[in-house]
Amino acid sequence: MGFLKDFGLPELLIILVLVVLLFGVGRISKVAGELGKGIRSFKSGISGKDEDEKEETPEENPTIEPK
Structure with missing residues (x-):
């Protein structure tokens, strides 16, 4: 591959x-x-996490219902 040297x-x-x-x-x-x-898809496939299997995080601002 001598032609690549002059590239x-x-x-x-x-x-x-x-x-x-x-x-x-x-x-x-x-x-x-x-x-x-x-x-990105390849990396997530390698790590074993899919978009469907993302960890569920609790809501940042949970709503409090009045009694």
């Missing part, structure tokens, strides 16, 4: 500009958001 900052900037021109900023932000959700 520097100018080449990365050119690729970044091409990607933005091809897909647009909105599409890239959507993909990044979905990637973040996927990583």
